[in-house]
Every structure is written in structure tokens, then in C-alpha cells.
Amino acid sequence: MTIHVDLALLAEVEQFLYREARLQDTHAYDDWEALWTDDAIYWIPANGADIDPEQKMSIIYDNRSRIGLRIKQFHTGQRHTQMPRSSLGRVVSNVEIIDDDGKEIRVASNAMIYESNLRGETVWATRNEFLLRRNGDGLRMACKKVVLVNNDKPIYTMSFLV
Amino acid sequence: MITHRALATSVPNFAYLVKEDRIHGSLYTDEEIFRLELENIWYKGWVYVGHTSEVPIPNDFIMKSIGPQEVIMTRDRDGQIHLLQNRCPHRGNQVCTEAKGNRGIFTCPYHRWSFANTGKLRGYPYPDGYETADRSELGLGRVTRMAEYKGFVFGSFAADGPSLEEHLGRGGRDAIDRLVMTSPEGEVEITAGFLQHKAKANWKFLVENETDGYHPQFVHDSIFSVAQSGIGDLYGSESTALARDLGDGHTENDLRPEFRRIGKLLNWFGTTEDRVPDYVAKMVEAYGDEKARQIMIDGTPHVMIFPNLFIAEIQIFVIQPLSVNETVQHVTALQFKGAPDLNSRLRQQTMGSVGPAGFLLADDSEMYERTQRGVAAKNPEWNYLGRGIHRERRDEEGYLVADNTDEVTTRGIWRHYRELMEA
Ligand code: FES
Ligand SMILES: [Fe+2]
Numbered sequence: 288m289t290i291h292v293d294l295a296l297l298a299e300v301e302q303f304l305y306r307e308a309r310l311q312d313t314h315a316y317d318d319w320e321a322l323w324t325d326d327a328i329y330w331i332p333a334n335g336a337d338i339d340p341e342q343k344m345s346i347i348y349d350n351r352s353r354i355g356l357r358i359k360q361f362h363t364g365q366r367h368t369q370m371p372r373s374s375l376g377r378v379v380s381n382v383e384i385i386d387d388d389g390k391e392i393r394v395a396s397n398a399m400i401y402e403s404n405l406r407g408e409t410v411w412a413t414r415n416e417f418l419l420r421r422n423g424d425g426l427r428m429a430c431k432k433v434v435l436v437n438n439d440k441p442i443y444t445m446s447f448l449v
Numbered sequence: 450m451i452t453h454r455a456l457a458t459s460v461p462n463f464a465y466l467v468k469e470d471r472i473h474g475s476l477y478t479d480e481e482i483f484r485l486e487l488e489n490i491w492y493k494g495w496v497y498v499g500h501t502s503e504v505p506i507p508n509d510f511i512m513k514s515i516g517p518q519e520v521i522m523t524r525d526r527d528g529q530i531h532l533l534q535n536r537c538p539h540r541g542n543q544v545c546t547e548a549k550g551n552r553g554i555f556t557c558p559y560h561r562w563s564f565a566n567t568g569k570l571r572g573y574p575y576p577d578g579y580e581t582a583d584r585s586e587l588g589l590g591r592v593t594r595m596a597e598y599k600g601f602v603f604g605s606f607a608a609d610g611p612s613l614e615e616h617l618g619r620g621g622r623d624a625i626d627r628l629v630m631t632s633p634e635g636e637v638e639i640t641a642g643f644l645q646h647k648a649k650a651n652w653k654f655l656v657e658n659e660t661d662g663y664h665p666q667f668v669h670d671s672i673f674s675v676a677q678s679g680i681g682d683l684y685g686s687e688s689t690a691l692a693r694d695l696g697d698g699h700t701e702n703d704l705r706p707e708f709r710r711i712g713k714l715l716n717w718f719g720t721t722e723d724r725v726p727d728y729v730a731k732m733v734e735a736y737g738d739e740k741a742r743q744i745m746i747d748g749t750p751h752v753m754i755f756p757n758l759f760i761a762e763i764q765i766f767v768i769q770p771l772s773v774n775e776t777v778q779h780v781t782a783l784q785f786k787g788a789p790d791l792n793s794r795l796r797q798q799t800m801g802s803v804g805p806a807g808f809l810l811a812d813d814s815e816m817y818e819r820t821q822r823g824v825a826a827k828n829p830e831w832n833y834l835g836r837g838i839h840r841e842r843r844d845e846e847g848y849l850v851a852d853n854t855d856e857v858t859t860r861g862i863w864r865h866y867r868e869l870m871e872a
Contacts, residue, residue, distance in 0.1 A: 365671035368815040441645035
């Protein structure tokens with residue numbers, strides 16, 4: 288089977304995901320918040336990848352206003368678990384365009400995140416799904432779902448932007 | 450990590466380590482003490498395991514724990530609950546690797562012995578090889594005693610000792626009674642699934658923190674201020690709320706005096722009647738106007754039932770020690786039977802607050818871990834827990850109470866701990 292890849296679109300999407308990763312790694316909270324659409328959902332499920340977030344507990348299931356609250360909490364300077372901030376380096380790869388209807392683009396990618404903080408060093412591995420939307424000057428995230436590969440097990444505090 | 454060799458080679462002197470207003474740092478770091486705690490607390494007394502609503506229909510099962518031990522909670526085909534151990538009586542293989550499901554039979558994959566969900570051996574291949582075996586002895590291991598209070602299932606590995614009702618005491622039972630009353634049908638359901646939050650800290654730091662009314666204003670200031678939450682004020686120095694030692698290690702922050710002073714329905718949950726009209730109507734129908742109002746003003750309890758069940762207003766936490774410096778907090782939203790509109794809000798608020806990324810618990814957990822590292826320092830050897838000792842008093846029911854920020858709760862936990870460890 289032949290796969291047609293829109294290389295220009297792929298490059299644009301990759302650049303967007305790398306930028307998001309950089310903003311997260313460097314704790315550029317406001318710039319990161321600006322990447323979201325007004326109706327955004329930021330979702331980190333627990334106990335599997337396909338739970339119903341309206342019925343079951345997720346690690347994060349933020350609507351746009353709760354994303355904003357999360358950022359405000361960082362800005363108080365009293366978010367103890369991020370004082371000092373986690374030192375982060377993440378690799379984003381396996382970027383794949385799943386679907387593009389001209390308005391919204393569904394994208395899959397993986398990330399490996401190395402975190403160093405007061406507790407020690409932790410490696411996080413995730414499968415990510417994005418719903419990106421075109422917004423004049425570029426792309427925005429309408430939905431980001433982060434599936435931690437170990438989300439069915441006990442995990443340490445994960446208070447940085449993942 | 451500093452180990453306390455001197456202690457590790459002899460029986461620790463708990464009367465020395467646990468004093469009325471201070472406790473020794475080695476209680477959190479010494480591996481021998483942790484081993485003794487498993488023996489004297491986790492594998493002897495009553496430990497909360499799970500809730501009957503987690504296995505609602507015949508043949509349901511769910512994996513639970515008592516300390517580091519795996520426990521399979523099953524409901525057999527007759528509806529009876531069992532607490533089984535995940536160990537094949539043949540050569541010890543784990544018979545269950547699923548977190549939950551529905552099955553009447555557990556089959557060990559190693560040599561295919563099979564067991565009913567009551568634990569009873571059903572059969573093994575090539576039975577002629579077992580002519581002398583006593584099949585009745587070859588079932589799955591059980592948690593020695595099991596008992597339930599209003600859906601809350603507890604287990605104990607001791608054949609005798611106090612009953613569950615005695616263990617819960619008046620205070621523990623009253624907390625669960627008050628909790629289930631929040632449902633118009635008088636029942637709690639645990640159906641939203643648990644988050645599992647691990648901390649590199651000793652379990653007792655978590656137990657103490659649950660009813661430490663001194664920290665919220667400081668540790669949680671970041672979220673109280675940006676969310677314009679009134680919770681912080683409940684733990685302020687002006688608060689009329691009380692810290693209470695319910696005895697037997699159970700402790701409480703009783704917020705009712707504040708909620709009654711304010712006198713607004715559902716203020717305990719930071720909401721108002723007009724947002725959950727169906728719930729309010731059902732409560733009035735179930736309890737009558739006056740009692741329903743009182744329940745909705747008072748709110749749900751903030752009670753730590755020793756050693757591992759924390760009823761925290763809108764959620765429950767289950768504390769599971771894995772080792773001397775590693776503990777898991779399992780947490781889920783409380784769901785009240787017959788209150789779907791309230792329940793969806795409870796889930797939303799719980800998800801924001803707790804777990805590895807929670808607005809509240811990520812900061813609590815940070816404190817658990819920092820205190821764990823802190824107490825490894827040699828000096829001062831003691832944690833000072835004397836706050837409010839001069840203003841402790843007996844309430845009408847005979848419980849020790851003090852201001853909500855006072856450490857009367859923590860002292861109660863340690864007094865009970867010392868009794869158990871000296872027994
Ligand atoms: S170990 Fe289970 S059947 Fe042999
Ligand atoms: Fe707290």
C-alpha cells in the first residue's frame with residue numbers, strides 16, 4: 288500500500304509538538320497555556336487508555352478553565368512540589384498524522400521524559416494523542432491526551448507539565 | 450540512608466521512642482521497626498480492604514491489599530464476600546494477575562489447579578497423583594477474619610481480637626454513619642476507580658498528615674488563593690472547627706461547628722442548592738426537611754480510621770505501606786447512591802485535588818517525602834508534637850479535643866501506636 292504523506296504538514300506539526308515540548312521542559316507556563324484553544328481538554332487517564340473520563344478517575348482531566356487554574360497555581364510561587372522546579376528533558380518522536388479534514392488534525396506521538404527533582408530521577412513514557420486546530424497564524428491544541436504506559440500502577444507525583 | 454543499627458539488633462523500646470509530646474525520628478526510618486509494624490498492626494488488627502460496591506454482582510472480583518500483601522476481594526455466586534490471598538497452595542504461583550473482573554473460577558496457569566471464588570480447591574489435573582492429599586487443606590489462603598460495616602469491608606490476619614465494631618469504636622462507626630447519610634438512599638458507592646499515588650515516605654507521615662489541621666493554610670495556600678476557596682479558613686486560628694482524638698488511633702477534624710455557624714446548605718462542598726436541585730429534593734424526601742437541612746449543612750466527615758482509611762469529605766484514601774520508606778495512597782471520589790448530579794461534581798473536584806498531579810495532594814506528597822529525608826538527619830532526634838497540649842479538653846462525649854490546628858490528633862495516633870507496638 289502506498290502512503291501519501293503531506294511533508295509540509297508533517298513538518299508543521301512536528302515543529303508545533305517540539306515547541307510544546309520545549310515550553311514544558313523550560314516551564315514557560317504562559318506560552319504553553321497560549322497553545323490551547325478556548326474549548327480545550329487536557330487529559331491524562333488512569334487505569335488504561337480508553338476509560339470514560341466522565342465516569343472514572345483520571346490523573347488529569349482539565350477543561351480550559353482548569354488548565355488556567357493549574358498555571359495560576361504555578362505562578363503563586365507556592366506550588367511546593369515545583370519548588371525547585373523539576374529539571375526536565377523530553378524526547379518527542381513517532382509523530383504520525385492520523386487524520387486531517389482541513390480544519391482539525393489528529394496526531395499521534397510518543398514521548399520519553401527524564402525528570403530530576405528532589406526525590407531523585409524518574410523516567411516517564413507516554414503515548415500522546417492530539418487534536419490540533421488551525422487558528423490563523425498557526426496550530427492550537429483542542430485536545431491533548433497523555434497515556435502514561437504505567438497508568439495502571441502506583442506512580443510518584445507528576446506535577447510538571449506533561 | 451541512615452540506619453539505626455543499635456535498634457535493629459534488639460527489640461525497640463517504644464516507651465522511649467514515643468513520648469506524649471514527641472516521637473523519635475527512627476520510627477520512620479528503621480527497617481526492623483517497619484517489620485514489627487507489619488506484624489503488630491497490619492497483620493494483626495483490622496485493616497480496610499475495599500467496599501462491597503466494588504464487586505456489585507456475583508462472581509465479581511477486585512485486587513486489593515493489606516500492607517504489601519495482595520488480597521483478592523471476591524463475591525461468590527451466592528453474594529458472599531471473601532478475602533483471598535493471591536498464592537497457589539501448590540507451589541505458590543500467583544493465581545490472579547488482573548486488577549478486576551468477573552469469574553467464578555481462578556485457574557493457576559502453572560499446573561492448572563483451579564479454585565472457586567470462595568477459595569475452595571475445585572480440582573487438579575491427573576488427580577491419581579494425589580491419593581494421600583487432603584483436598585480441604587489445599588484451597589487459596591484467606592485473610593483470617595473479614596467483617597463489613599455499611600459496605601466498608603475490613604480484614605484481619607488475627608484469629609481473635611476485638612470485633613470490627615469494637616475496633617471502629619463509637620467514633621469510627623459514627624463517621625461512617627454520617628457519611629452514608631449524605632446519600633438519599635443511605636449508601637456510599639465506590640465506583641469511579643482509584644488513582645494510585647506513590648510517595649517515597651513512611652506510611653505514618655501520611656496517617657499523621659490526614660488530620661493535621663495545622664498545615665493546610667501553608668501547604669495549600671497556592672490553590673486556596675487562586676481558586677478563592679474557603680477551605681483554608683476552616684484551618685485558620687479563628688476557626689471554631691475542632692481537632693478530635695476519637696480513640697484507638699482514629700482522629701478527626703470536625704468542621705461542623707464552622708459549617709453550622711455559616712449555616713448554608715452544601716457549603717461543605719463549596720456549592721449551593723440551586724446547582725444540585727435534584728439532590729436537595731431527594732434528600733428532603735428521604736429525611737424530611739429539618740434533618741435533610743442538618744445533613745446538608747454539616748457535610749461529610751474528615752476522619753482518619755487507623756491505620757489506613759481516610760474519609761476526606763468528598764473522597765476516600767486508602768493507605769498502603771510497601772516498605773519502610775515507600776507508601777501508596779489509593780484515592781477515589783465518594784459517590785452517593787441516588788445522587789447523580791452531586792456525584793459528577795464530586796468526581797470533577799476530586800480529580801482536580803488529589804493524585805499525582807492534584808492541586809492539593811501533589812504538595813502534601815512533597816511534604817511526606819521531604820520529612821522522610823529530613824528525619825534521617827541525626828539531630829534533633831525528635832519530632833516535637835506538643836502543639837495545643839495545654840488546651841486539650843474533653844468534649845460532651847468524652848473525647849479529647851483542641852483547636853483545629855492542634856496536634857491532639859497526632860498525639861492520639863501515636864498513643865495508640867505505642868499500645869499496639871508494646872503489646
Ligand atoms: S503452582 Fe499453582 S498449580 Fe502448581
Ligand atoms: Fe494537605
